[in-house]
Amino acid sequence: MSKALLEIKRKIKRKELSVGVIGLGYVGFPLALEFAKKNFTVTGIEIDRDRLKCIAQKKSYISDVPSKELRVSLNKGHFQATADFSVMSTCDVVLICVPTPLKRKNLPDISFIKGAVDSVAVHLKKGALVILESTTYPGTTEEELLPIFKRHNLEHGKDFYLCFSPERIDPGNKQYPVHKIPKVVGGISLAATNLGVEFYKIIIERVVPVSSARAAETVKLLENTFRLINIGLIDELAMMAHKMKIDIWEVVEAAATKPFGFMPFYPGPGVGGHCIPKDPLYLHWKAKSFGFHSRFISLASNVIRAMPDYIVQRVKDSLLAQGTKMKGAKILVLGATYKRDIKDLRKSPSIDVINSLRSQGAKVSYADPLVPYLKLNGLDLKAIKLSNAVIKRFDCCVIATDHTQVDYAQLLKYAKLIFDSRNVFKGNYKGKVERL
Ligand code: SAJ
Numbered sequence: 001m002s003k004a005l006l007e008i009k010r011k012i013k014r015k016e017l018s019v020g021v022i023g024l025g026y027v028g029f030p031l032a033l034e035f036a037k038k039n040f041t042v043t044g045i046e047i048d049r050d051r052l053k054c055i056a057q058k059k060s061y062i063s064d065v066p067s068k069e070l071r072v073s074l075n076k077g078h079f080q081a082t083a084d085f086s087v088m089s090t091c092d093v094v095l096i097c098v099p100t101p102l103k104r105k106n107l108p109d110i111s112f113i114k115g116a117v118d119s120v121a122v123h124l125k126k127g128a129l130v131i132l133e134s135t136t137y138p139g140t141t142e143e144e145l146l147p148i149f150k151r152h153n154l155e156h157g158k159d160f161y162l163c164f165s166p167e168r169i170d171p172g173n174k175q176y177p178v179h180k181i182p183k184v185v186g187g188i189s190l191a192a193t194n195l196g197v198e199f200y201k202i203i204i205e206r207v208v209p210v211s212s213a214r215a216a217e218t219v220k221l222l223e224n225t226f227r228l229i230n231i232g233l234i235d236e237l238a239m240m241a242h243k244m245k246i247d248i249w250e251v252v253e254a255a256a257t258k259p260f261g262f263m264p265f266y267p268g269p270g271v272g273g274h275c276i277p278k279d280p281l282y283l284h285w286k287a288k289s290f291g292f293h294s295r296f297i298s299l300a301s302n303v304i305r306a307m308p309d310y311i312v313q314r315v316k317d318s319l320l321a322q323g324t325k326m327k328g329a330k331i332l333v334l335g336a337t338y339k340r341d342i343k344d345l346r347k348s349p350s351i352d353v354i355n356s357l358r359s360q361g362a363k364v365s366y367a368d369p370l371v372p373y374l375k376l377n378g379l380d381l382k383a384i385k386l387s388n389a390v391i392k393r394f395d396c397c398v399i400a401t402d403h404t405q406v407d408y409a410q411l412l413k414y415a416k417l418i419f420d421s422r423n424v425f426k427g428n429y430k431g432k433v434e435r436l
Pocket residue numbers: 167168169170223224227231264265266267268269270271272273274275276338339340349
């Protein structure tokens with residue numbers, strides 16, 4: 001057993017291990033508190049002043065982190081948050097959980113990762129373990145991060161150890177809290193991987209070592225590319241089934257009875273959020289640098305990207321069947337966020353549906369219990385409060401995201417026409433409800 005492994009085991013056993021977490025968002029903040037709850041000393045680095053202010057007021061801004069837990073860890077001195085990277089000099093393990101967005105032309109943007117690593121390297125404690133959790137393309141840890149440490153005259157395996165471990169946080173998922181989600185980890189060396197395994201075993205029931213950081217990076221991208229491809233497939237089959245007068249929802253439900261070899265995906269107005277639209281494009285971009293064009297990722301992305309306009313075309317056809325033209329039609333879009341009961345507008349296809357309806361001359365309003373206001377290309381929209389009279393006013397109500405707290409019975413009773421892209425109204429409501 002390596003000296004470093006003996007050392008980390010000793011520190012863990014004595015609860016002397018000091019943990020640093022860069023980025024206190026929906027990934028870093030729950031992780032930081034998990035280690036603090038195990039009575040380790042955890043320091044969060046956060047550059048967002050508003051977040052630091054919330055923490056100073058002992059108020060959590062992430063639903064998976066109860067303020068009570070935050071208060072206890074702060075009061076016990078097991079957790080502190082700062083914008084000052086110099087505290088990294090006291091940390092035995094540093095987790096990097098910063099955003100990896102897309103730049104224009106769908107190019108990966110790892111500037112947040114590189115900035116964080118540069119700042120960490122300046123203050124890194126000798127022998128520290130650094131683990132990147134931010135989703136990124138295969139090769140980032142080895143090809144982009146190692147050179148930064150080298151520039152700071154830090155030698156891997158001596159001055160520090162480096163791993164990648166994909167984040168798998170599922171915000172709001174009570175069935176799978178952090179400690180129940182198996183953790184994949186792959187290091188630049190076996191010694192690094194072993195340290196990563198030892199570290200995550202503190203809080204996570206099952207830790208899965210892989211042969212390299214590159215393999216670990218690819219695991220995460222496979223997981224989310226798998227979702228993109230299958231959502232693209234079911235979106236295309238939904239369009240096909242409509243032509244063939246087959247109820248795609250009934251077909252998926254029946255196929256889902258197969259106890260093996262099938263996993264249900266459901267059609268919708270497109271794919272939003274901060275993971276699924278982006279992660280596969282990181283893989284697509286890296287593959288291209290090897291001269292490999294992933295046709296599946298391109299095709300699925302194109303099918304999905306066309307869904308908002310397809311939905312709008314179906315709404316137009318449904319209106320026409322009732323003798324109403326799209327131009328000037330009063331349309332209410334229900335659900336502005338990208339996913340049921342999640343308050344997140346990032347890349348929400350509902351917004352694309354609203355923009356597409358407006359481009360066809362419809363007068364569009366929206367209702368969403370989680371989103372009181374919407375800023376759309378300079379237009380400020382206020383969420384409509386649903387009532388019998390209000391619902392009656394619209395020529396068509398489009399269900400784009402199916403929040404559970406909406407009264408769909410009321411909608412069915414008072415709406416003239418409903419286009420349901422989420423199968424809220426299972427079954428046949430001829431003439432009143434059109435489904436995707
Ligand atoms: N969507 C469909 N049909 C489906 C599933 C999703 O149209 O069958 C749409 C959703 O409406 C949404 C988008 O795709 O607009 C993304 O939905 P998602 O369920 O994949 O949720 P996300 O974006 O929150 O993905 C995250 C990912 N988690 C991590 O990367 C750690 C993903 O790997 C998880 O599988 C997913 O949460 C989850 O299952 O909740």
